[in-house]
Amino acid sequence: MANIWYIQVNRYCNNNCHFCSNPSNEKDISYERWIELINEFILKKYEWVIFTGGEPTLSKDLPKWIEYAKSKSINSRVISNWSITSDFDFAKKLKDAWLKLIHFSIYSHIEKIHDFLTWNPGSYQNVIKSIQNMTKLWVEVQINTVINHYNEDHLDKIVMFLNKQFPNIYHFVWNNLDPLMMQQTKIALTTLPNFDAFEISLKKAMDFLTSKRKTFRAERVPLCFMRWYEFVSTETRKIVKNEERLVYFLDSREVINDKWLDFIHDKKPECTECDLNPICGWVYESEKFYSYVKVKPQKLSKTEKESIINIINSN
Ligand code: SF4
Incomplete structure (x- = not known):
């Protein structure tokens, strides 16, 4: 997918994730503002809109918005923690409104770790039920996992478990923890990952998915912690392809248009020695x-560097 438009439709949630990067402010997008955004989106000729939150399935207007987007030839995705899609009738309502794709956030295949991170007992069972409902309805499901201290040693086990339970899931996304907006509580700060630890299980997870011919992306992971899979780095893809990402936030940030330069984070002095x-x-x-x-500066041959760029440009 090329350029992407994200709209936060609300900023409240039934989970209470310790590392949430968009904490609740109880706001909802107004119907008028939503129409204004979609019309702008149509002018930009984008093909996909991604509904996010908070928790978008808690917005009663979600099926109506998906239907409206469809009437304007725009496909819809929803990023959800599970919420009410564990109710089959509601899941069907989204499917009938023409929802094409839903991303579910799952942080571990170990129930008590997932429930601890969401700070919401029962959330693991609900997300599993939601995946079952959506796959039964033939809505494409993708998985988002926040890399954090509590799953850094078993990212591979999570994808192996999901692959076994839900062989029809073909795409996985890892987001390295974004601490900027999260609440600075003692518990939240313990979720910051050990990069050397997650590098090992992330590599095993990527090897496993590759062996199953599945696709994946990783965001906010410096390339020296994902060697051999540089082409799946969200930032690297944006840099190489010069893509942009529009995000409508329900807070003081309002609309942010991330161009490729905004995907560059903090450069360490050692990075100047690195071929990547x-x-x-x-x-x-x-x-x-x-x-x-x-960080671990890398040495690459010219052919290796060209090969990364060629792979990105070819898919
Ligand atoms: S050393 Fe710096 S430039 Fe090189 S891969 Fe690591 S973070 Fe990136």
């Missing part, structure tokens, strides 16, 4: 939160 430097997003929030991360 021109296509790397560096370390996100290095100064404030990730100062403990030790």
